[in-house]
Amino acid sequence: MILILKTGATDDQIDHVIERVEALGLQAHLSRGTYRTILGIIGDEDKISEDSLRAIPGVAQVIPVLPPYKLASLDAHPQRSVVDISGVKIGGGHLGMIAGPCSVEEPERMDRIAEATRAAGANLFRGGAYKPRTSPYAFQGLGVEGLKILRDAGQKHGMPVVTEVTDPRNVEIVSEYADMLQVGARNMQNFVLLTEVGKSSRPVLLKRGMSATIQDLLMSAEYILSQGNSNVVLCERGVKGFDSCTRNLFDVAAVPVLAGLTHLPVIVDPSHATGRPDLIPACALAGLAAGADGVHIEVHDQPEVAKSDGPQALLPEQYADVAERMRKMAELLGKTISPPNPEAAA
Amino acid sequence: MILILKTGATDDQIDHVIERVEALGLQAHLSRGTYRTILGIIGDEDKISEDSLRAIPGVAQVIPVLPPYKLASLDAHPQRSVVDISGVKIGGGHLGMIAGPCSVEEPERMDRIAEATRAAGANLFRGGAYKPRTSPYAFQGLGVEGLKILRDAGQKHGMPVVTEVTDPRNVEIVSEYADMLQVGARNMQNFVLLTEVGKSSRPVLLKRGMSATIQDLLMSAEYILSQGNSNVVLCERGVKGFDSCTRNLFDVAAVPVLAGLTHLPVIVDPSHATGRPDLIPACALAGLAAGADGVHIEVHDQPEVAKSDGPQALLPEQYADVAERMRKMAELLGKTISPPNPEAAA
Amino acid sequence: MILILKTGATDDQIDHVIERVEALGLQAHLSRGTYRTILGIIGDEDKISEDSLRAIPGVAQVIPVLPPYKLASLDAHPQRSVVDISGVKIGGGHLGMIAGPCSVEEPERMDRIAEATRAAGANLFRGGAYKPRTSPYAFQGLGVEGLKILRDAGQKHGMPVVTEVTDPRNVEIVSEYADMLQVGARNMQNFVLLTEVGKSSRPVLLKRGMSATIQDLLMSAEYILSQGNSNVVLCERGVKGFDSCTRNLFDVAAVPVLAGLTHLPVIVDPSHATGRPDLIPACALAGLAAGADGVHIEVHDQPEVAKSDGPQALLPEQYADVAERMRKMAELLGKTISPPNPEAAA
């Protein structure tokens, strides 16, 4: 770490800082400039908390030189991770094509949507059985019944399934039915939940919070990794913006930024990022062009009766169209969309 | 609700919308303008989901006329709520003066800080036993041991205590020790947790999420209220901003905005809003001047050894100074700071 | 326009609103709902100011049904505009490939960079002679001397040139040397400057302001169009974000959003959007995939001695690499990059 002292820091303050650093078994290397004094801390950065240093009188700024995420860091793990979701690969040139309705609904509908998305090229099927809704009066999901419907539709059409978990007490039951656990944007810093999914053996789809920095996202991934679960896929799904013409602001640059910092695969979710079906194709293609390892799109065959998020869903025929364009883009970029392996599904 | 149809919506589309509305037992009142057709929906707005209407082809915009929060709304409950925390009142002219360290630390220190903040005029004591930390490697709190230390310090100095709960499985145990449960900013949309604290009989301090709109905050309060717990105090603690010279952006206007929409008391937290001790006094006074029902400030007697958030803590003597200025401001504004009642503490 | 009245608006207030509307020769169509009264205003929306209506007691909300930009609107001009910059086309399937250093520098360097970017596939050459710098002590550009150097380099290599104008008093002189006038992000709402470039016959590259909504951008374009200059190209170059790991937040969804609202071509500027050379290729490709009509990239052969913005410039060989990838992407998307016509340059 590097400490920049305040203009006018006294010798007593400087001595006090050095004392504190040395008491921790670290060395401080002093450098006096014309206006400022700098201290380079030499030794194991983990031994010392950035906050404690910042709170010492006379310290103006503390600059860490190592990222606070160790397991998620590309430095620590220079080979890109490939996450295997019951046979479907994401990362390392393999694209995850996740599609399905926002909420799990009745079995016949789920079957129809699974069939259509599979035919269009999707390799992972999604649907929410536990829905984090902003209103306590809105549909909250079908629960365990929904998990079963989802799994059945996925199995019938040979697609592993992805579903959200919102309650640490439900991680076990959801893991029984789902091939991949989703942690939603609103729970990205629900550290209790992250710790629980970190103990699961299921791969995790971790969505970026609406005001989470890239470092925040990687620290949340670190929670999961530090519990022993190394199968994490990150998802950019739009951050809070100031223009109400889209639901969120799609931060496509997050894809190459993350690729420079972490070995974990990164996918994009243009459905939540924009909230507008007419913008999904352009943003899905933009995500792939930026290097994303997959695309998550919500699909519903009758949006006006959808239990949630109908207005942002693509119709199956619209999904088929954008999936075909994504396939061509993948080819140009030298990426593969592996067909799901029916036998491998949960 | 009001539906604005798209320019060029066809008669078939209009008929289809009306059909859907009438099928729900509601009436649609049609108004054709030069460019646009409008439908006023007459009847019980709760029967129909905004999303479903928005997903109907031909619909451009859906404008609700009633707020989606019912119990939190000032319309529904025109008298301002006064929340009583084991004898200390917040709201209706009573100011809550919450002070204490970020994390609960060793008993002697807690005792010293409680004594000093009480002497300075604080009437509620705070400290975190379960800490939501962005890093899995950082201090996570003392747990139940911390709850005991906090309660003891509060009782000794006659102050009810406030502490954060982060896990739905811990609501019961935390409620045993604490007089008020805090739901932190990162958990503001952890609906599972909101539901659990809604079932508790303890008053709740609900902090605004970093990218939560005012309506989001009120919807989260609604979750708690809808479970039967009507003792909710809202807290503005800064939203995500673009200037790194403060930790967050203190949205002081949220105080009068909320006062116009809800009967629930609203306090401010200048410690988290700014992250800088030098800015806390100005922002605390600004919050009161804007109409806040209380102020939450972090205080530590030795910030450089604090287990968390040391750099933003006030020293006890600094707190005494700002508390004195708050007392004078309260007098000008005609507000009361009730002394805690030692007998009433948990 | 649609007026939604406040809950509890009195009959007198309603009558007063109707009076005001009718006094303007418009009709008001009244619709009383269970909770709210709505007024549909029928007639020419331009006759009445939204602000005046909003200021009438009892009015809660005013919802315009037509966009306030008329000339820029796709409704008014359903055929997509193609802007011709001295022979180089942008829009309607033609991609503008703008490249060059941030500031115009010495002639030999400009010659070298023009040669290299032209060879790589650029068809428009850029460089700033009047630089809007945040510091009064920073290099402010070479002025008229710079305009000459830029034009000479462009002409020698057969590329029309683009350069920024910052002062309404300089529009004439800049128009003498440049083929296209750039209005920078910081001047996007400098309405005096917009009016002057609107009187010029040169095409205009209008960059989006850092906190400008899509509607703000289109209203600024409208200023130029309303003065008679219909050759406007819009440019998304990043908006203000909360994460300092990129200079700005690249709003790639602005490309399809704008394509749905306006006939004007839209290009992207990944150099300013990200401020990081390592992110430029991914974001340039993402912009094209999202439907952009061109890409603006800063190129310098020796960034460490650049007069401005060196850290975000690509080296000529890096530009050649990304240009080749953009060429392949263009092919996939069915877009053309027209070679510049040397004879047509200014």
Add this chain to the structure above:
Amino acid sequence: MILILKTGATDDQIDHVIERVEALGLQAHLSRGTYRTILGIIGDEDKISEDSLRAIPGVAQVIPVLPPYKLASLDAHPQRSVVDISGVKIGGGHLGMIAGPCSVEEPERMDRIAEATRAAGANLFRGGAYKPRTSPYAFQGLGVEGLKILRDAGQKHGMPVVTEVTDPRNVEIVSEYADMLQVGARNMQNFVLLTEVGKSSRPVLLKRGMSATIQDLLMSAEYILSQGNSNVVLCERGVKGFDSCTRNLFDVAAVPVLAGLTHLPVIVDPSHATGRPDLIPACALAGLAAGADGVHIEVHDQPEVAKSDGPQALLPEQYADVAERMRKMAELLGKTISPPNPEAAA
């Protein structure tokens, strides 16, 4: 300046950086840590551009130790400035109470509003004769005629006047009529205009841009100061936010942040910050409590016929009420509101 080199920077890269630094007559002080190498640059920071250093291969971060604004800095000028506007003082304990309509309108109305605001306690009168409107079709101001009306109303009621200048060509004529020149938020980085008002002898009211950082604002003030005009008052008027329930997000913490960095007075504008008359009193008082040197409020006697911004104007009687509350707050804070000196007006 402090340079932090990249992990893995080679010895050649380090040597090259040192060479470049020494070529500028500066010294580089090398410090090798476990992971990173740091270079402290000793000597005159102004000699070297941050950008050039950042563009050198191997450099990860450049940290300036001095603020880039010299004249605006509190370090350079430890005594707080008091700006005198034709006899009315702002700063150093004196509050500027600026009131008046958004646009200058007909003489009788201006007379009435000036009389009422003066009676209520305002000491500076405002009104715009050149209006920066987002729409080219909206009222653009009365121009010179408006300047005359404003000056006459001000003189009649003994108040110096403040008005916006938007065109560098108009600085001279506006300076003839106005006592103080306003540079609006949209022109905060119109460096051509800043340079012109810097050459004027009139005090300047510089409003913060909607996405300007505190440093951006101070750099814009530096433009004016560096031209020889040292009479600059800064104004916080809300930044871009994500919640549409207010027009902007009132950044009240900017007041104490600025007070810690600059000697220039700082006022607040709750009218533009919130865009809602009902929030103006709370935010005006919050601004004063945070330490502001004045408050700018828009007042109109008939908002529904106002030429601009009617919906956010206070009625004269509402202004009288908030002015009275501000007077009491000023007393508590030990601040003075000097009555204007009729003789001293322009």
